[in-house]
Amino acid sequence: MEKRPSLVPTKRFDILFDNITFESKTRKGVKQIIKGVSGKFVSGELTVIMGPSGAGKTSLLNILTGYQVSGTSGTIKCNGSGSKRKKGSLQYKKESCYILQDDNLPPLFTVYEMMMMASNLKIADLSKKSKEYLIEEILNNLGLSVARNTKCQNLSGGQRKRLSVALELVDNPPIMFLDEPTTGLDSSSTSQCVQMLKELARGGRTIICTIHQPSATIYSMFDHVYMMAQGKCVYQGAATNTVAYLSSLGFCCPQYHNPADYFLEVVNQEYGDYTDYLAKAANDEKWRGNVPIIKVGKEIADIQKDIEVYDSNSDKSYKTPSEWTKFKVLLGRQGTQLHRDWTISQLKLFLHLLVGVFLGVFFQNAGDDASKVINNLGLCMIGLVYLSYTSIMPAVLKFPSELAILRKEKFNHWYKLSTYYIAFLVYDIPLQMIFSTAYCTTTYFMSAQPYESFRFFMVLLIQILVALASSAFGLFLGTVVNPVNGTFFGAIALAVMIVLGGFLILFTHMSSYTYFFTYASFFSWGLEGMMQALYGYNRPELPCPDDEDYCHYTSPKVLLSDVGMTKQNYWFDVIWLLVVCCALRLLAFCTLRRQLKAA
Numbered sequence: 235m236e237k238r239p240s241l242v243p244t245k246r247f248d249i250l251f252d253n254i255t256f257e258s259k260t261r262k263g264v265k266q267i268i269k270g271v272s273g274k275f276v277s278g279e280l281t282v283i284m285g286p287s288g289a290g291k292t293s294l295l296n297i298l299t300g301y302q303v304s305g306t307s308g309t310i311k312c313n314g315s316g317s318k319r320k321k322g323s324l325q326y327k328k329e330s331c332y333i334l335q336d337d338n339l340p341p342l343f344t345v346y347e348m349m350m351m352a353s354n355l356k357i358a359d360l361s362k363k364s365k366e367y368l369i370e371e372i373l374n375n376l377g378l379s380v381a382r383n384t385k386c387q388n389l390s391g392g393q394r395k396r397l398s399v400a401l402e403l404v405d406n407p408p409i410m411f412l413d414e415p416t417t418g419l420d421s422s423s424t425s426q427c428v429q430m431l432k433e434l435a436r437g438g439r440t441i442i443c444t445i446h447q448p449s450a451t452i453y454s455m456f457d458h459v460y461m462m463a464q465g466k467c468v469y470q471g472a473a474t475n476t477v478a479y480l481s482s483l484g485f486c487c488p489q490y491h492n493p494a495d496y497f498l499e500v501v502n503q504e505y506g507d508y509t510d511y512l513a514k515a516a517n518d519e520k521w522r523g524n525v526p527i528i529k530v531g532k533e534i535a536d537i538q539k540d541i542e543v544y545d546s547n548s549d550k551s552y553k554t555p556s557e558w559t560k561f562k563v564l565l566g567r568q569g570t571q572l573h574r575d576w577t578i579s580q581l582k583l584f585l586h587l588l589v590g591v592f593l594g595v596f597f598q599n600a601g602d603d604a605s606k607v608i609n610n611l612g613l614c615m616i617g618l619v620y621l622s623y624t625s626i627m628p629a630v631l632k633f634p635s636e637l638a639i640l641r642k643e644k645f646n647h648w649y650k651l652s653t654y655y656i657a658f659l660v661y662d663i664p665l666q667m668i669f670s671t672a673y674c675t676t677t678y679f680m681s682a683q684p685y686e687s688f689r690f691f692m693v694l695l696i697q698i699l700v701a702l703a704s705s706a707f708g709l710f711l712g713t714v715v716n717p718v719n720g721t722f723f724g725a726i727a728l729a730v731m732i733v734l735g736g737f738l739i740l741f742t743h744m745s746s747y748t749y750f751f752t753y754a755s756f757f758s759w760g761l762e763g764m765m766q767a768l769y770g771y772n773r774p775e776l777p778c779p780d781d782e783d784y785c786h787y788t789s790p791k792v793l794l795s796d797v798g799m800t801k802q803n804y805w806f807d808v809i810w811l812l813v814v815c816c817a818l819r820l821l822a823f824c825t826l827r828r829q830l831k832a833a
């Protein structure tokens with residue numbers, strides 16, 4: 235029997251937290267952001283964390299989701315199981331999802347494609363048909379069916395928010411955290427969004443969100459309100475009990491006044507500083523409302539029966555796919571992105587060919603003319619610099635531009651970072667090779683370099699490796715500094731490497747002390763490799779044109795000796811560039827992982 239998809243969670247979780255604190259070290263000392271708050275969020279309820287700006291709402295949410303670990307203390311339990319929170323791990327982390335304030339969605343994919351991708355990354359044990367059924371069900375429930383073929387970049391603010399929720403709903407998480415899901419929405423979209431969250435909660439989920447300043451209607455839709463001020467909890471109870479709670483403490487909410495607005499005025503100290511007084515009163519449990527009855531319709535109950543048959547021994551509703559399957563899905567995503575964003579592939583390929591032709595015209599016959607040997611040396615260097623610059627700059631911007639999406643998807647267990655990184659490399663490396671080949675082929679033949687296949691492939695290999703090493707360096711830079719500084723440092727590093735490349739100052743003119751620094755330049759290895767490929771390996775003498783009286787470099791050996799590249803180091807250069815390339819890509823992976831963890 236095929237498993238039927240469902241939107242009803244198979245497990246229910248109540249979250250209890252006690253004495254949560256969060257401190258951050260600043261220049262002025264330690265800043266206490268969350269000051270020992272406690273509470274209980276139960277399944278079936280829509281809970282809202284409220285408070286003035288800077289009250290600590292997002293910080294608390296980050297702690298409860300496990301997004302923020304360092305600097306925190308306290309106990310978080312679920313379902314009263316009593317297991318203590320270990321550093322960096324929450325008992326329910328795998329069962330929850332966190333929808334961040336910014337809707338980080340890849341712009342070029344449609345709603346349906348994103349949904350299918352999410353289901354392929356999260357669910358292993360459903361057929362394609364069942365996934366389609368599930369997706370339709372979610373899109374219908376969230377009112378996204380009309381936008382199923384719209385690209386994410388064209389969605390409205392409300393649709394983007396709903397898609398962010400829809401994507402996480404695919405694997406049916408019993409706990410959902412949402413940071414300011416209504417920010418940027420008009421009142422009607424806000425109402426729709428909160429109604430949707432309430433319905434999801436009524437299905438048995440624990441839904442916790444933060445919100446800034448809701449209208450009276452929206453405020454009354456929340457089951458449980460957790461009000462914060464100055465890092466403390468100043469109320470925890472039903473939205474409907476707010477006025478009674480405040481009046482029990484001597485604060486009279488004027489008639490026809492929005493209780494949420496009035497409460498925010500009180501905690502904003504418009505009537506004096508009562509934060510500690512309120513925080514003490516907030517420990518009283520009596521303001522909590524009754525836990526709502528979970529809605530399980532007939533059809534849903536039938537589906538749930540099926541799930542129980544299949545999942546009685548399983549922790550999660552669905553089995554997650556293997557990393558290999560996820561890798562294939564990510565490869566498909568990269569491929570589609572490449573296909574749709576013509577600036578990544580077609581434009582770059584065209585420009586490499588164009589620049590190749592341009593240089594080929596300028597350096598015509600430079601490879602087979604003894605009087606143009608120095609020009610040819612310049613062409614080799616220009617080629618390396620060109621390939622390096624065009625590889626390093628896009629690479630610096632690559633991860634910063636995708637970091638938010640990556641952080642969100644990784645945190646919500648879509649895939650491992652290593653899977654994403656390998657899928658990225660599988661596209662990036664061949665692409666760099668194609669671009670370098672386009673450039674190399676045009677300049678090589680148009681500038682009349684020797685028509686010997688082994689020399690051509692040796693030059694090509696060097697140019698590819700320099701491009702790959704440069705892009706690896708760019709990736710590394712992009713993961714250690716911000717993009718603006720990354721492009722600046724990248725440009726400076728390349729300028730220094732050009733000086734050390736062996737063209738502007740010949741190796742023979744360097745002292746042994748300064749020569750030592752050339753080891754740090756891709757260009758010194760690249761130029762030496764290219765010179766060996768073009769002029770080494772017993773190349774015969776170069777022809778001197780009839781209209782020239784004298785050609786100094788008819789002998790390739792003399793040229794290699796003058797530029798200090800007589801040793802046959804070609805394969806050593808190749809190996810060194812390969813090592814640099816691998817080491818920098820590995821380093822970029824480590825720094826990327828560190829950057830994600832530091833979030």
Ligand SMILES: Nc1ncnc2c1ncn2[C@@H]1O[C@H](COP(=O)(O)OP(=O)(O)OP(=O)(O)O)[C@@H](O)[C@H]1O
Nearest residue numbers: 258260265267285286287288289290291292293294
């Ligand atoms: N890592 C940190 N280091 C230093 N200060 C921090 C850190 N994280 C948060 N803060 C500070 O703690 C306070 C609470 O921040 P938080 O983002 O949790 O507030 P918030 O209630 O969500 O505010 P808003 O509604 O404006 O988003 C703010 O003053 C903020 O500047």
